Amino acid sequence: MEVKTRAPGKIILAGEHAVVHGSTAVAASIDLYTHVSLRFPSPSENDDTLIIQLKSVALELSWPISRIKAALSYLGCPFSSTPTSCSAESARSLAALVEEENFPEAKIGLASGVSAFLWLYTSILGFKPATVIVTSELPVGAGLGSSAAFCVALSGAFLAFSGSVNVDMSHQGWLMFGDNDLELLNKWAFEGEKIIHGKPSGIDNTVSTYGNMIKFRSGSLTRIKSDLPLKMLITNTKVGRNTKALVAGVSERSLRHPDAMSFVFNAVDSISRELSNVIQSPAPDNLSVTEKEEKLEELMEMNQGLLQCMGVSHASIETVLRTTLKYKLASKLTGAGGGGCVLTLLPTLLSGTVVDKVIEELESCGFQCLTAGIGGKGVEVCFDGSC
Numbered sequence: 001m002e003v004k005t006r007a008p009g010k011i012i013l014a015g016e017h018a019v020v021h022g023s024t025a026v027a028a029s030i031d032l033y034t035h036v037s038l039r040f041p042s043p044s045e046n047d048d049t050l051i052i053q054l055k056s057v058a059l060e061l062s063w064p065i066s067r068i069k070a071a072l073s074y075l076g077c078p079f080s081s082t083p084t085s086c087s088a089e090s091a092r093s094l095a096a097l098v099e100e101e102n103f104p105e106a107k108i109g110l111a112s113g114v115s116a117f118l119w120l121y122t123s124i125l126g127f128k129p130a131t132v133i134v135t136s137e138l139p140v141g142a143g144l145g146s147s148a149a150f151c152v153a154l155s156g157a158f159l160a161f162s163g164s165v166n167v168d169m170s171h172q173g174w175l176m177f178g179d180n181d182l183e184l185l186n187k188w189a190f191e192g193e194k195i196i197h198g199k200p201s202g203i204d205n206t207v208s209t210y211g212n213m214i215k216f217r218s219g220s221l222t223r224i225k226s227d228l229p230l231k232m233l234i235t236n237t238k239v240g241r242n243t244k245a246l247v248a249g250v251s252e253r254s255l256r257h258p259d260a261m262s263f264v265f266n267a268v269d270s271i272s273r274e275l276s277n278v279i280q281s282p283a284p285d286n287l288s289v290t291e292k293e294e295k296l297e298e299l300m301e302m303n304q305g306l307l308q309c310m311g312v313s314h315a316s317i318e319t320v321l322r323t324t325l326k327y328k329l330a331s332k333l334t335g336a337g338g339g340g341c342v343l344t345l346l347p348t349l350l351s352g353t354v355v356d357k358v359i360e361e362l363e364s365c366g367f368q369c370l371t372a373g374i375g376g377k378g379v380e381v382c383f384d385g386s387c
């Protein structure tokens with residue numbers, strides 16, 4: 001029997017990093033997905049191995065179930081119906097399991113993702129042999145929330161077979177989880193995201209779980225209903241970076257300069273709240289689409305300035321900002337920064353020729369441009385071969 005899940009990536013319109021420190025942030029799902037397939041061997045296959053194939057990063061790892069049991073035996077029964085955090089001791093055991101697999105040095109950055117997989121799998125399903133295949137349309141480590149989509153899609157697949165969620169396995173095609181199940185799934189995904197990000201705010205796993213556009217602050221979300229036809233160009237600078245290190249860097253800066261940084265985080269909070277007011281419908285004021293877009297552009301530029309204050313911009317990001325500004329377009333980094341992706345608002349009245357020119361110029365710098373649908377569905381599950 002096989003189950004498949006898919007979970008979307010995201011863009012953060014305002015508030016990344018500051019959201020880790022209690023400020024408001026605004027994020028939306030995008031129609032680029034991470035897919036997970038989970039299959040248990042039939043009794044005749046007599047297989048006693050846990051296999052993970054990470055197709056988008058060309059990595060396959062496998063462990064005899066007896067080896068995983070031995071490494072995690074001190075946990076007793078690993079099954080848990082409520083999401084549990086990975087302790088420092090468990091993290092060491094998981095890291096040892098990952099290292100035993102002769103993890104290629106060039107791919108060591110992926111090790112925390114494999115630890116998150118092992119934690120979620122053993123905590124939700126225990127010591128069962130299975131094959132898990134992960135594919136993704138998202139660039140990994142580029143600010144579009146691949147780590148969260150990975151944890152959400154894995155949690156969804158494992159929970160679907162755990163007996164602790166209520167899903168109709170006879171349904172054909174993609175199916176959404178119910179509200180209580182989404183809440184549980186989101187909590188598990190957050191535990192995985194903690195292993196990858198260190199100190200996540202929870203915004204990425206929440207928007208990947210629920211989809212749409214959300215305002216997020218201190219762990220709680222408000223859905224934003226918007227009729228504004230928001231179009232963003234996403235430019236991937238292709239400069240690799242690691243969210244955990246960038247988040248830690250901002251925390252260190254705020255320890256060194258607590259007063260100044262608290263003003264920065266408060267300013268970001270105001271920007272996010274204003275931005276969410278501008279995009280939500282019904283709008284509190286009667287602004288035209290163009291007037292709203294102008295406000296959004298200004299708020300994005302202000303947010304980018306504050307991200308520079310936090311120390312998470314990068315020369316490649318500055319090149320994108322300069323290039324788009326030549327066309328009078330406003331941009332900001334999205335996600336953790338330090339490279340990764342930049343958002344550029346494409347106003348409704350902007351001509352297609354200008355968009356083509358900007359893309360051509362950005363791509364001539366070696367960047368990769370993509371446009372994605374904004375605000376679609378969250379995680380979904382599928383039990384038949386149609387997905």
Ligand SMILES: Nc1ncnc2c1ncn2[C@@H]1O[C@H](COP(=O)(O)OP(=O)(O)O)[C@@H](O)[C@H]1O
Pocket residue numbers: 034054055056057109110111112113114134135136139140141142143144145146147148150196197241242243244335336
């Ligand atoms: N499809 C995937 N296959 C394997 N690992 C993944 C995948 N997607 C995400 N990851 C994990 O997430 C990490 C990237 O997360 P992060 O640095 O937060 O960047 P982002 O979430 O912006 O893509 C990778 O190093 C890896 O551990």
Ligand SMILES: C[C@@](O)(CCOP(=O)(O)O)CC(=O)O
Pocket residue numbers: 015016017018019020142143144145146147197199200201202203204243247334335336337
């Ligand atoms: C920087 C941060 O606000 C977003 C990180 O997003 P990403 O992993 O770069 O896609 C961290 C967080 O909120 O957990």
Ligand SMILES: [Mg+2]
Pocket residue numbers: 145146147148197204243
């Ligand atoms: Mg991430």
